[in-house]
Amino acid sequence: MVKAPLIVFLYSVRVTVNSARLSQTLVSCGIFQYTLATDAFQLGYTEDGHCKGEVELSLPPPQRLVWDIPSEVQAQVCSSLAVAQTLADDVDCHVFPFNDFGKGRIKKCRISPDAFIQISLQLAYYRDRGGFCLTYEASMTRLFREGRTETVRSCSNESCAFIKALEGGEREEECGHLFRRASEKHQNLYRLAMTGAGIDRHLFCLYVVSKYLGVESPFLKEGSPGSEDAPGRVSLQADRQGAGPCSIGVADDVHDPVGEALFGKRTA
Incomplete structure (x- = not known):
């Protein structure tokens, strides 16, 4: 199934692009960059903030499209909307900025930022639920023609060992050693997935x-x-989430x- 990219225009005059595929994101960002560059460096603006150029009055005005939707389709649309609304109402989302450090410091420690985040998610889940669960992380398979995604199982034996040691109060040196092993294991699993060796x-x-x-x-x-x-x-x-062991x-x-x-x- 092809998932179209979602373009969101915010009240703060910002634009965001949400895509399910990396290729879609690259294309969408390329179009935006071309549009912004053309708008700023070729077309330009007047001193009062309006676009340069003459207004083309011969263009037809926009017309509203009126769809003829059969009653059967309308009933199905209403039913699907009710299901989607129920799922949306059941989701709580809270976004907060984290400014203590970023991927630069993680890379200086010779740790993969992706592995760092995935292990952190496992630790957060363990502290919240008191256990582990099978976890899905998508990996790109763009090395292959028409490649899409492969699964990376980020909940590994190594990540579980690190989390148990950390929560069990083991020495800092031992936790650091286990964390590095878990991150290296995650990187290896990601490489296997990217090269077609996933399962x-x-x-x-x-x-x-x-x-x-x-x-x-x-x-x-x-x-x-x-x-x-x-x-x-x-x-x-x-x-x-929460279904099954590590x-x-x-x-x-x-x-x-x-x-x-x-x-x-x-x-x-």
Whole structure:
């Protein structure tokens, strides 16, 4: 499904662009930059603040479009609006500025800003809920033709170990060591996702093919969208917050239920 970028004009004469894809954001920002540059450096303004040039009076005035919507469609629109309004009313959003430090200081510590934020989110969730949950982070796959996204499972064994040590009052040196391990693990998972070595999209493809061929797979069925057991192991969709234990997709030094289900248990 193609998601169109959302352009928001604020009362403060500011404009924001919200896009689901990085490519859409780049295109939208490029158009805005071209428009602003043309407006400021080529067209210009008069001393009283009006645009330079003559007013073109031959242009037709705008006309309001009146849509003929059947009663069935109108009923469906009203029903969808009620559902959307209920979801919107159930969301609380509070935005506050954080000026203590930024990504510059994080980079000076040789830590990925993305890993820092993701581990911080895990810590905040643990302090709020007292546990861990499967977490979805989107990674770009623009290295491939028509590449879109892959899933990064930011709730890893390493991040859980760091958070438990921090909340358990371990020594600062030990917490720092575990934090660096967790950030390096997150970076590695992100690299794997970017280079096509993630698992979520592959598993989803196997799930779709199994449905097309009529092949029953208990493992894929357990992780399928809508399955009640999905959050317990691996889910083929963006996971719900608070649903399920800590899990990791691929790792060399931990139990790997995905690999065992697809290829069998290791012998060494």
